[in-house]
Amino acid sequence: MCGITGVYAYGRAAGGVTPGMVKTMRETLAHRGPDGAGMYVREDGRVGLGHRRLAIVDLEHGAQPMFGELGECLVFNGEIYNYPALRRRLELLGARFRTACDTEVILHAYRHYGDECVKLLTGMFAFALWDPNRERMLFARDPLGEKPFYWTSQNGTFLFASEVKALLAHPQITAEVNTDALDGYLANLTTRSPRTLYRNINKLPPGTAGACDAHGVRTWRFWDLAGERDFHDLPLPEASARVRRLLEQSVQERLMSDVPVGVLLSGGFDSTALVALMREQASRIPTFSVGFADAPGCDERQEARWVARHFATEHHEVTVSPRDALRSLASMVHFQDEPLADPVCVPLGFVCAEARKSGVPVLLGGEGADELFWGYPHYVKMMQWQRKLSVLRSLPASARNLFPAFVPRSRRGWTFDSLSNAVRGRQLPMHYPLGLPASLRSAVLNPRLYDEPWISPAMAADGETRMQTLAFDTQHYEFSLRLPELLLMRIDRFSMANSVEARVPFLDPGLVEYVYRLPVAHKLVGGMTKVVLRHALSDVMPDRVSMRKKQGFGAPIGHWLRGAMGNVLVDLLSAPEMRRYFRTEKLLGMVADHRSGRRGRAQFLWPILNFAVWHRVWIEGACRDELADRMLSRCTVDAG
CATH class of the missing domain: 3.60.20.10 (Aminohydrolase, N-terminal nucleophile (Ntn) domain)
Structure with a gap:
């Protein structure tokens, strides 16, 4: 690397x-x-x-x-x-x-x-x-x-x-x-x-x-995954066996190294699967996990420890405090170059630093598994909505077009964007938008800068059902934008920031090409996600992990933004430079709402914070060490 x-x-x-x-x-x-x-x-x-x-x-x-x-x-x-x-x-x-x-x-x-x-x-x-x-x-x-x-x-x-x-x-x-x-x-x-x-x-x-x-x-x-829009409907046992062979081969290839190789272990299904398959091919398995001080809801270290004991790995942990997170902001945007407004960037930087300190310069990660095998709870929720959407679509066009008027502007968000597009025509991909919904972007951006960035899906194939169209549109969005430009760039930036190489076995092109076109029923049935992957790995995955509810790798940004990080965001938004882009009075109101507990706004404020720190470092030319010191000066007693 x-x-x-x-x-x-x-x-x-x-x-x-x-x-x-x-x-x-x-x-x-x-x-x-x-x-x-x-x-x-x-x-x-x-x-x-x-x-x-x-x-x-x-x-x-x-x-x-x-x-x-x-x-x-x-x-x-x-x-x-x-x-x-x-x-x-x-x-x-x-x-x-x-x-x-x-x-x-x-x-x-x-x-x-x-x-x-x-x-x-x-x-x-x-x-x-x-x-x-x-x-x-x-x-x-x-x-x-x-x-x-x-x-x-x-x-x-x-x-x-x-x-x-x-x-x-x-x-x-x-x-x-x-x-x-x-x-x-x-x-x-x-x-x-x-x-x-x-x-x-x-x-x-x-x-x-x-x-x-x-x-x-x-x-x-030279390679286009989304060009062909058809499902290869194969029996589940046959598909599971093929997935197992392809994944085993992918893990084996990604162990190619003359230096130690470890695993980023959350204790969830994907990272545990890598440990389980790696155990059959490697004599030593270093594993690395990250947790948060004072934020048990985001901390998966207990589950990671259980997996480490079960597979007898050499386990390492690091803890991130609110003060650590605040101190890392300026360095975070330095290594990002342009904002990657995913809170996971913070813990990734710390856990990769721990791996490098431990002498393990290569790490396997589970990126791509949720996108490929449909592992997100949001997918389950959207599938459950399809019956309600079919009722709305059966209404006359005049009635469907009135639907948005019945939703108060204060209640419009991701769900509103998705439902309004679904009843009017083609449903939005399941993770779009990831950040601020259209109604909120139009409210906080200066008017000349708002330009709805429609995700242009491929032409629907003849005879495609609405469900097939949604499935392919979602996969197209995940693999053309969210995965390569956000999830893979975050792990590239923060592994390489610490001179560590990250490898992602679930994204072997042969495996991706095969699973991408498996039918939805091989990935999602009722409330069960990753169906074909669960079948493929049933003999090596512990029941505790297989049955555990997905938590997701995240960071306690809501907690951080109610403390010193919120002070920093107010300072940044009060600078005149931000008025070139935003209606800052509305954003400051969102910060106040969040900090008072009246309304949780962390997921909307985090990309604004990322942009503001990036602008200060890369556009205005602020020294990142001096900026970090100024940020730390805004710490309160409870932020440490």
């Missing part, structure tokens, strides 16, 4: 790329790769590539940039899990390998297959490959979006990096707010690729490749 960055002056008479420039950009990514640093700058100053390495496989070799036989130059971030099989295939074609690392496989695959090489790679990856013979930079991001790739093209210069901070270190780039993306951020808690919250800076969508040459930049999709 690594950090990559680069510059290609494709449209400038004088290149201007210097070693000092590339080094400055590269060193902003030092946390992603503490084990080595490399650089290539072409003599004419038109191309520069930088790399920071976290050594996981083939510790003695694998330094980057790595060069091919014809002068190709590669910087790569990630792991290619099928590289042993791909290497054997390439050797039969005459490829001669100098190392045992997966990086070299990409170079030889490009040599033999050109741009099509990206379709052969199974794993998590983002890379850029300079081809001097074609005067062209090829780049790509993995199918599920596990690894990030940011880029911009300005004034004839193409720049890319694993994180935005490396782009901002280039003298040609300035940090400006992309106000067109603000409403979408508040709805989704993140920005949808290719947009970011920075003007003129893009992120490459999952399963997308691109190239930059003398004519500029173009991108194309």
Whole structure:
């Protein structure tokens, strides 16, 4: 796992790329790769590539940039899990390998297959490959979006990096707010690729490749999960057996490492499943859990301890206090680059730091299982609503259109958004919006910045039932936006912030392609979620875990915002800069409502807090250490 960055002056008479420039950009990514640093700058100053390495496989070799036989130059971030099989295939074609690392496989695959090489790679990856013979930079991001790739093209210069901070270190780039993306951020808690919250800076969508040459930049999709909208209705026993084989293979591949591998253990179904399958393949299993001081409702450590004892793991824990959370805010937005308004970012940072301190630089996590196998309680709730919705839909159009008028504005929220769209036409995906509902966004945003970010689903197939349409629309939203740009980016940022590599076995492309098109009845029946996965793992999962009600990995933001963190939010909203974006008097009223206990607003205030701290650090240029000290000065006695 690594950090990559680069510059290609494709449209400038004088290149201007210097070693000092590339080094400055590269060193902003030092946390992603503490084990080595490399650089290539072409003599004419038109191309520069930088790399920071976290050594996981083939510790003695694998330094980057790595060069091919014809002068190709590669910087790569990630792991290619099928590289042993791909290497054997390439050797039969005459490829001669100098190392045992997966990086070299990409170079030889490009040599033999050109741009099509990206379709052969199974794993998590983002890379850029300079081809001097074609005067062209090829780049790509993995199918599920596990690894990030940011880029911009300005004034004839193409720049890319694993994180935005490396782009901002280039003298040609300035940090400006992309106000067109603000409403979408508040709805989704993140920005949808290719947009970011920075003007003129893009992120490459999952399963997308691109190239930059003398004519500029173009991108194309090489993997599209949502293209085919049909279910493969197979008997449950057959589907369960296939899921078991695919998941076992995925776990085995993700144990590929020359350093210790552990598990992020919550004590829930998904992380316990990883421990259960890993126990059959590894002699040592370090596990790591996080809990919260004074917030037992969010603390799963008791269940994690039980699982650790049951499977005899080497268990580690860390506790986060309100003061710890407050102190971490400025660093959190530094490593996020752009806001990822998921409270889980806070505990993730602390538990990954504990893993690194314990000498375990690789962690397996359960991300993706709930999206793939329908594990969220919200899915159950929405399915139960379908009968009521069918009654509403049976009413004449004139009556259906009056439905919103009967709901007071003060009561309009996520449920209202979903129901009103359902009775008028196509129902919204089940997790949309994640953040502020439309009525609230329009109330708190300055009017010129509100622009309902409709999630454009694929065209419904002929003969699709309403239930099938909702299922595919939901999966499309989860796998095109929420999972790659929020959940996977949060674990990427806060594992790499601590020089730890995170791997997610539930998101093996082969497993995802198979389960994605299993019918809803194989995932959700009545109140039971993850049906096919439960069947697949019934012989290795303890009954205590299988029968336990899902709690969900979260953070006690309601508690925090009633203490010193609420003081900080009031201070930030009182600054004149925030009036450019928000009706701050309404937001301050929401803070007062929440702190008084009149109305819980934490889930709406958290993305506002994230944006305000991000703006202070990245747009206004505040020193994060000084900002952290000022935040801590707002602590009250009960906040510590």
